[in-house]
Amino acid sequence: MSHQTPATHRPLTTALAEAAAMAGHAPSVHNSQPWRWRVLPDALELRVVRDPQLAATDPQGELITLSCGAALHHVRLALAAEGWAATAQRLPDRARPELLARLTELRFTGVDPDSMRMVQCMQVRHTDRRPVSDEPVGDEHLTAITEATTREGARLEILDRDQVLQLAAAASHAATVEADDSQLRAELDYWTSRTGGVGLSPQVLPEQPPQTTVPGRDFRHPGTLPVGPGHDQAASYGVLYGDEDTATSWLRAGEALSAAWLAATRLGLSMVPLSGVVEVPGTRQILRQVLSGMGHPFLALRIGVSDPDHAGPAHTPRLAREQVVDISTVDGDA
Structure with missing residues (x-):
């Protein structure tokens, strides 16, 4: 039986899948979005996809690992915004280097308002390569x-x-x-x-x-x-x-x-x-x-x-949820 959210009685797997989808807003090298999530009954796994079209830019896979780290932080915040705390195991299995992290020991601790505000920031964050205003950063x-x-x-x-x-x-x-x-x-x-x-x-x-x-x-x-x-x-x-x-x-x-x-x-x-x-x-x-x-x-x-006279640029495109979030092991719940 799936874990239930005390506040909403939603399955934990639903919260995990939705947080993984929200992590799709994270920045990545050339907007490659090299992360893939696997939802388990009581855990969430993060894997990296090593695209051959980054072999010259990132031969050691450092920037795609960094990109996946940004997505990992996004997913942690998205879970906290829904009231879930988790333990992050980073590179948990040496035999599987593509497995970058596993979130385990999920426990409901109550909705975190600060994380909710950060989730709002995820949805508006973007890269603006134009010059900034003449006002210095405090x-x-x-x-x-x-x-x-x-x-x-x-x-x-x-x-x-x-x-x-x-x-x-x-x-x-x-x-x-x-x-x-x-x-x-x-x-x-x-x-x-x-x-x-x-x-x-x-x-x-x-x-x-x-x-x-x-x-x-x-x-x-x-x-x-x-x-x-x-x-x-x-x-x-x-x-x-x-x-x-x-x-x-x-x-x-x-x-x-x-x-x-x-x-x-x-x-x-x-x-x-x-x-x-x-x-x-x-x-x-x-x-x-x-x-x-x-x-x-x-x-x-x-x-x-940001220059107040410049409207923000368009957001970069994002992969569809089903392309990055695998719920096959819990499809009946999520």
Whole structure:
């Protein structure tokens, strides 16, 4: 017999399936959505799908693991919003490296209002690559984002002016290296021409390169998102990092990215991940130098106050629920 939610008498498996579907709002490299969920009678499993169309961009599978970590944090919040607490087992089975996490020991602890607000943020969070406003990000907001990151097992270094210039040079070099790599160019073309729920649609890509201190990714062909005037000079930049360079660390980094991004969304801030600098080994090493060798970098981030004159861009497409959530083992309940 399925566990029942005391408040609503809904089966636990229904709550698990709905939380897994909500986790589909999580950010992922090239909007690849590399996670797959399996609902069990008393647990939820997260598996990774290693798409061959990311072999050049992410040969070690680090960024897709990070993406799955973001989805794991999303699902934890979605369950908490419905009143469920769970124990997260990360990489629970060495014999099955595709099994990234298992949520077990589900227990009803009561609806968490703060998690409910975070679930609302999941549904409005998006990536806006256009310049931000001329209003700087307040120190108290940067502190809130940094603390959200730390609670999920990673750290965020907010960069000073000299460090931002180092990041800008690294990002520029990474862009040059990737532009000269035919495999990387082919992958980018693949993810910017996909249909069917994944990839980056023209509506979310700038119609021309925006004016930025730290260059973003060159998508090689223009989108349809109007850029308008402005520069990101008032933006803050940070590096998400950790003590170790392991699969578990990259998974936790994704959870931390989710926590940071949702905290920023709640504060009305824009966040843009800059992964190019970690995709190229040489510029990843430069990021380590920016951190004074104190940690392993996972991502660079741009944080800014959204320009009030710009309406938010369209959301990237999402895979259908049945494509990412497997309820076959409990189909009679869920």
